[in-house]
Amino acid sequence: MKGGNKVIVEPHRHDGVFIAKGKEDALCTKNMVPGEAVYNEKRISVQNEDGTKVEYRVWNPFRSKLAAAVLGGVDNIWMKPGSRVLYLGAASGTTVSHVSDLVGPTGVVYAVEFSHRSGRDLVNMAKKRTNVIPIIEDARHPAKYRMLVSMVDVIFSDVAQPDQVYFAFFLSPGPVYNFSELSRSLRNNIRPAEREKVEADFKQEIGNLISEIDRFIPNLKALDYYDAL
């Protein structure tokens, strides 16, 4: 996809995200590694007035929940250029690569993935993206990888497991790190009053998420266009 004069790329409301305005609008991020696609996504090259070129990569919401959330109109993605992100469930790095574009050279993405197969692609992708630190570990055992991770601004969790909200919830500020212990004790011998509190907090988090999703569902119609890409 060549930009030339036909495509105008404008900043999105979320810093670090862009919209390519052509025949159809497309969400995109500024490519940290111009000339390279990560998962065969479309690239858009735009020429500035001074003759320099900038390349963007189309961010397909069918391939990335974060892109779907942005397109759907989520209020805050809690990351911007310069952010330090702990990303749990990186897979082969599809979304991580866009987060890498988004946070740019002054930011960093610690990308945790436990599958060695996906991890291989992730590591290869990170060779060219100096702001991605791939970590092939089980996200539930932060003791094994926390020495590689400095303080972060945001934890993004997409491990697609039932207890994933606990992951992010209990990794966030505070001394509680061993959430695998937490899951086990939840199942077995946590005090009933304590269990009730944890479950009530969890229910509230899920409730908030569901109302947020309900609020932006009308916008998801915009996804149709990406089917054609």
Ligand SMILES: C[S@@+](CC[C@H](N)C(=O)[O-])C[C@H]1O[C@@H](n2cnc3c(N)ncnc32)[C@H](O)[C@@H]1O
């Ligand atoms: C839905 S996929 C992630 C897709 C990715 N976030 C993206 O948008 O490109 C979920 C990933 O989480 C990984 N995963 C599941 N449990 C994990 C765990 N405990 N620690 C690390 N990775 C885990 C899986 O191997 C899988 O690659």
